Amino acid sequence: MSNNFKGIAASNGIAIAKAYLLVDPDLSFNKTTITDVTAEQVRVDDALKAASADVEIIKSRAEKNLGADEAQVFEAHLMVLSDPEMSGAIKQKIADDKVNAEQAVKEVTDMYIGMFEAMTDNAYMQERAADIRDVTKRILSHLLNIALPNPALISDEVVLVAKDLTPSDTSQLDRKFVKGILTDLGGRTAHASIMARTLEIPAVVGTESATREVTAGVTVIVDGLTGNVIVDPDADTLAIYQQKAADYLAQRAEWALLKDQQSVSADGKNFVLGANIGSPKDMDAVLENGSEGVGLYRTEFLYMESDHLPTEDEQFEAYKAVVEKMAGKPVTVRTMDIGGDKNLSYWKLPEEENPFLGYRAIRISLDQTEIFRTQLRALLRASAYGNLWIMFPMIATLAEFRAAKSIYLEERAKLEKADVKIGDIKLGIMIEIPAAAVLADKFAKEVDFFSIGTNDLIGYTMAADRGNDKVAYLYQPYNPSILRLINTVISAAHNEGKFVAMCGEMAGDPIAVPILMGMGLDEFSMSAPSVLQTRSLMKKLSTADMKLLSEKALDAETNEEVIALVEAATK
Amino acid sequence: MAQSKDFHIIAETGIHARPATLLVQAASKFTSDVTLSYQGKDVNLKSIMGVMSLGVGQGADVTIKTDGEDEEAAIKAIAEAMETEGLAE
Numbered sequence: 086m087s088n089n090f091k092g093i094a095a096s097n098g099i100a101i102a103k104a105y106l107l108v109d110p111d112l113s114f115n116k117t118t119i120t121d122v123t124a125e126q127v128r129v130d131d132a133l134k135a136a137s138a139d140v141e142i143i144k145s146r147a148e149k150n151l152g153a154d155e156a157q158v159f160e161a162h163l164m165v166l167s168d169p170e171m172s173g174a175i176k177q178k179i180a181d182d183k184v185n186a187e188q189a190v191k192e193v194t195d196m197y198i199g200m201f202e203a204m205t206d207n208a209y210m211q212e213r214a215a216d217i218r219d220v221t222k223r224i225l226s227h228l229l230n231i232a233l234p235n236p237a238l239i240s241d242e243v244v245l246v247a248k249d250l251t252p253s254d255t256s257q258l259d260r261k262f263v264k265g266i267l268t269d270l271g272g273r274t275a276h277a278s279i280m281a282r283t284l285e286i287p288a289v290v291g292t293e294s295a296t297r298e299v300t301a302g303v304t305v306i307v308d309g310l311t312g313n314v315i316v317d318p319d320a321d322t323l324a325i326y327q328q329k330a331a332d333y334l335a336q337r338a339e340w341a342l343l344k345d346q347q348s349v350s351a352d353g354k355n356f357v358l359g360a361n362i363g364s365p366k367d368m369d370a371v372l373e374n375g376s377e378g379v380g381l382y383r384t385e386f387l388y389m390e391s392d393h394l395p396t397e398d399e400q401f402e403a404y405k406a407v408v409e410k411m412a413g414k415p416v417t418v419r420t421m422d423i424g425g426d427k428n429l430s431y432w433k434l435p436e437e438e439n440p441f442l443g444y445r446a447i448r449i450s451l452d453q454t455e456i457f458r459t460q461l462r463a464l465l466r467a468s469a470y471g472n473l474w475i476m477f478p479m480i481a482t483l484a485e486f487r488a489a490k491s492i493y494l495e496e497r498a499k500l501e502k503a504d505v506k507i508g509d510i511k512l513g514i515m516i517e518i519p520a521a522a523v524l525a526d527k528f529a530k531e532v533d534f535f536s537i538g539t540n541d542l543i544g545y546t547m548a549a550d551r552g553n554d555k556v557a558y559l560y561q562p563y564n565p566s567i568l569r570l571i572n573t574v575i576s577a578a579h580n581e582g583k584f585v586a587m588c589g590e591m592a593g594d595p596i597a598v599p600i601l602m603g604m605g606l607d608e609f610s611m612s613a614p615s616v617l618q619t620r621s622l623m624k625k626l627s628t629a630d631m632k633l634l635s636e637k638a639l640d641a642e643t644n645e646e647v648i649a650l651v652e653a654a655t656k
Numbered sequence: 657m658a659q660s661k662d663f664h665i666i667a668e669t670g671i672h673a674r675p676a677t678l679l680v681q682a683a684s685k686f687t688s689d690v691t692l693s694y695q696g697k698d699v700n701l702k703s704i705m706g707v708m709s710l711g712v713g714q715g716a717d718v719t720i721k722t723d724g725e726d727e728e729a730a731i732k733a734i735a736e737a738m739e740t741e742g743l744a745e
Contacts, residue, residue, distance in 0.1 A: 157674065157677075164677060168702075168704050169702050169703055170700050170702075200709055204711060210708065392672075392674070393668065
């Protein structure tokens, strides 16, 4: 019986495969009294062994997909499973209390979890509690003989169906087998969506009900272009979607021909199409998609994926790897943007009522200047190996930019004195706080470039969190209020002869791109898989026509009116 | 005759994460009992949970004891692991 529903289209492409449900099974059990202590202890040993065997497989999969560093967490899981004190305590409990293995495992692991969670001043130890929970689930699943879903062990082509995907889930995905992703929660910018686009796996998120409506093993169509989901399709529907999938692949092949071409409009104006990255690992996709630069390197991932503040040398190696791979094309590195929803396990930020309006990004850098100076030194040193630009996130006032710049100049002078080679660095700011957008004419006199971060700019301008379903309707990228702010910034930069980029979601959005071309935006930086599609779109549009379109859009009244204008002008 | 050696922990993160894993791995290679003592508490150095539950931070003074047939080799290997990882002096 076919069943359709709709979610948010989060990653392009069409997937047709059997559903694999990544939901926690029921691992509940009853406490029982046992008589054969030895037999129960043997069950514990067997379950520990079987759990270790699982983790070994997951670990080797993670090593292959992600590298040894990312796989280290599984080394910790293995050590927990072979911990002599833990298994000793479990067996002791069986002997003393005559309880079943499940109960003994639960009591002992709960004791450890409680102990680690009680260390509230130590975020690292609290995270280890999560590790023990994970391991406990695995031991119980073997004791109860209930298969635990495990993305690392998938060996058939599937559509992964889950409530939400955590970073540790996505790190185990093998794109050879995972053909599509379908989730209950999340939006286009959720972690799962970003990962899906990076891995080029079609995805529909935010369906609210996917895990309830889809049963394991049934065929599912995930249309990442429209957000449509079809469960158990009939033969006709299946044929239609197989054709759509083939058409999409053909279109991608056509886009691929544009890989080594310039980004130029129908009337011959050149633009720069860049890609956004979070780590040197993303560079393959950047180069495969013919990006003309890295418009946003989010350095906070260096901090978030480490278990300590990354050292100057660790950062230097990462930045150097990226600028070298780009071989002279510009790489815009954003200094650490921690805070808001991005936290560090080893360095606890103060609890805040309003983290998005609080202590984050440049506000932390200007307060914890040693952390900032370390990053700047690493960037200065890496600049000798390519074309590196630096930008500061969350700048609200000129005073902040001046303070950041003076610290930069101090570190630069020290390195120059020590005869360290430094490249030709441009210094700019993110425009994501409305205050900076409004005052862009003043900023433009002092910076080398702007990069408009639309995700936060829209959120702060509309005072709406798009992750909050109740107010997500206010997240309106094409609202003329937003367009006017963007136009103000572009004009202000150009009046001073400065370069202006955009690195938010809007830069690769087919509705926004025509308007932004008309406004004269210089660089569009987006997720790498969107680059060729955007280059193809630009080729079809004339900047003269788009200028007229942008003028109409700036004079429009609503988000919907702007969408209609763009659709009419680009037909 | 059991072996014993004192260490002053210099690693910024203390005995957490990777360092803890390495010490447990080093200790587990031997048949001797290996004990880590910190602030009057003793734990089995072959137990990752035990080691982590001590919460040994930077600047801590700890003692390691080995007792058994290969106690000399064991204490030597652990001292080496401490040094090569820059954990202690």
